[in-house]
Amino acid sequence: QVQLVESGGGLVQAGGSLRLSCAASGSIRRINAMGWYRQAPGKQRELVATITRHDNTNYADSVKGRFTISRDNAKNTVSLQMNSLKPEDTAVYYCNADITDWAMTTFGSWGQGTQVTVSS
Numbered sequence: 001q002v003q004l005v006e007s008g009g010g011l012v013q014a015g016g017s018l019r020l021s022c023a024a025s026g027s028i029r030r031i032n033a034m035g036w037y038r039q040a041p042g043k044q045r046e047l048v049a050t051i052t053r054h055d056n057t058n059y060a061d062s063v064k065g066r067f068t069i070s071r072d073n074a075k076n077t078v079s080l081q082m083n084s085l086k087p088e089d090t091a092v093y094y095c096n097a098d099i100t101d102w103a104m105t106t107f108g109s110w111g112q113g114t115q116v117t118v119s120s
Helices: none
Strands: 002-007 010-013 018-026 030-039 046-052 057-059 067-072 077-082 091-100 106-110 114-119
Touching (some): 002 091, 002 106, 018 091, 018 114, 030 077, 046 067, 057 067, 077 091
Antiparallel strands (some): 002 018, 018 077, 030 046, 030 091, 046 057, 067 077, 091 106, 091 114
């Protein structure tokens, strides 16, 4: 049983910043990668940024240069620093973790989602 707990969402004006955090807990042997995804109304869920345990990162083109993903392997956490926010960033943001548990089963786990709203 694995749970992801997110925090940091909210309302911010365009040009402002938010920092999202996500902590994974449960039967975790290893977190292979963690990431952030978002879904705006009427749109499919899309990748925002991912990071492996060895710090390989991947960003959506729309957020490159503005968002930074980081992780703490020892604490099983991942954060997303979002700067220069735009109204188009408004979405529900979801934390994701690719986890290998103590039974050597690898699976994906999702957080509950947190709303980020950027006003113009």
